[in-house]
Amino acid sequence: MATAAAAGSRAAWYRRPDALGPALLLGTGVGIVALGAGWVSGPLAVLLAAALLAFVVYVVVVAIAGGPGARKRLAPYGLLQPGTLWLSLFYLAPLWALLVMSLSTKDGRFDFDPSFAWDFSNYRTALTDFGPQFTRSFVYAGIATLLCIALGYPLAYVIAFKGGRNKNLLLGLVVIPFFTSYLIRTIAWQILLADEGPVVGVLERFGLVSLLEALNIMENGKLLNTPAAVIGGLTYNFLPFMVLPIYVSLEKIDVRLVDAAKDLYATAGQAFRKVVLPLSLPGVFAGTLLTFIPASGDFINAEFLGNPNTTMIGNSIQNQFLEQLNYPLAAAMSFVLMIVITIAVVIYTRLLGTEDLA
């Protein structure tokens, strides 16, 4: 609201639609977080709720009284109001609650209502006791993301440039597998990778087992319950999130640009490197985020395809939160995960530099 007041020139901010709109969204957003996260309680909370309601009513009155111009300028804020409330109450307020929980102390094993105490020991425990899980999560997710690019880019390229009139059909084929449940697909990989299963069978027939063992991909002739299986499962489950954005950015490329490069004596390889690849980077960027972020927080693949030495941070958070009921420690681990990912995303955005995520 301070920014709105500072921008004031002719009329007071509470009369000007272009200041009132942002003030409404910010005010109700912060207000609802305050209510949800428990910054205010009792009679104060009732008062705040009433004030928020009065604010909304006031803006509606301004819109009605202000004529078509004011209505048109206030309309977008009205359209954003429900979304703002939902995301504030169920996204921002929970993150605040999580932060408070991560700094709370649990008095004994059976204290299920931890109290806030600026207790940073949860973070220390998270980083010392669960360091390997964190490392594994990021390494596995990183490798899976690279594999997704290696598999997904050529696939998207073939669909976009060689698909012809079957483009939509081919794109449909990429999406169809994901209409079956995530869990069921992962269980199907258990069957495929089992010791007597088809994949190991094919590898044995072609005598590739010892080679893969030497590369540390297989362990004692087994594929299931190894790190490779977990990474393979992650790659599988997030592949469409890589293919679709890359396809979208390839599809947008004007092929006359490639022709122009060829006319200027570029070889096919040069034309790809200098024209197609740079123009498709936004897709690779979006795909990387859509793959890496969910993969690093996943615990299904590690649970169904891995062994006790391949657990990822998701497994630990799930275990601490839902089984040990150690909410403060689980909250601290969640927060560390989120902060590391945010830092990685910021660095990555700086390096690849695109703003258009969607």
Next chain:
Amino acid sequence: MTATATPPARRHEAVIEGARTAPAWLRKVGRVSLVGWAVFALVYLFAPIFVIVLFSFNKPKGNFNLVWQEFTLDNWLNPFIETELTDALVVSLRIAVISTVISTVIGTLIALALTRYRFKGAEGFNLFLVLPLTTPEIVLGSALATLFLDNNVDFGYTTVIIAHVLFQISFVALTVRARIRGFDWTLEDAAMDLGAAPWRVFRKVTFPLVLPGILAAALLSFALSIDDFIITFFNAGSLITFPLQIYGASRVKLPPQINVLASMILIGALALMGIGALWKARRERR
């Protein structure tokens, strides 16, 4: 997207063939290996689906449908015999319908605001909208569960629906926005200039143009809801959805009915896609 893109794509290929630098055989090897790699990627995508459908015809020994024994149609003749599984599917469908309706309305309003109007704070809101997508599900799930625990909210239908709407909103808003971004809003003015009342403009111009995008977004968000595991796991309490039932039972038994129901969902989705494609083809022909 389809009709206009075909001729340039052909031309592009022709140009590659016309390049003078690499010998013909090498270019052919390159092209074949590129397509071969793409085919491999598709096989990789479909391998588990093949297994799921195949094992719906299996007659397993014992509780786990993990090893092929013999062919049977029993599972398809009795798809709903595992009542716990069927009940869980009904719970999931109910949650998916309600959360899809809520998120489609909220998300569409956001998309309309972001595409139709230029206003102060649009960029900030864009960022706010993308944030839930860049937060790992496990963080969203544990944070929301912490909020509910703090406020002594009972876990159940309401909490799961709230959680699903939370992650669906951004998907719906971004999908609808992408679909209606290029829409020519002056068409509305034209209709009004021709004397159409605002409601008529909305019904005859705005709505038909926006509808395909909204339907696509709703379908996506329905699929996301019915398949969600991680966030649901944290916020369901004793409520059991289809994925939670499979997870919970997976240590005790994996009946082939799981595969039958999964195959049915797949067939249903394929049918929906087919209807959508036919509908689009008919609209384009008109």
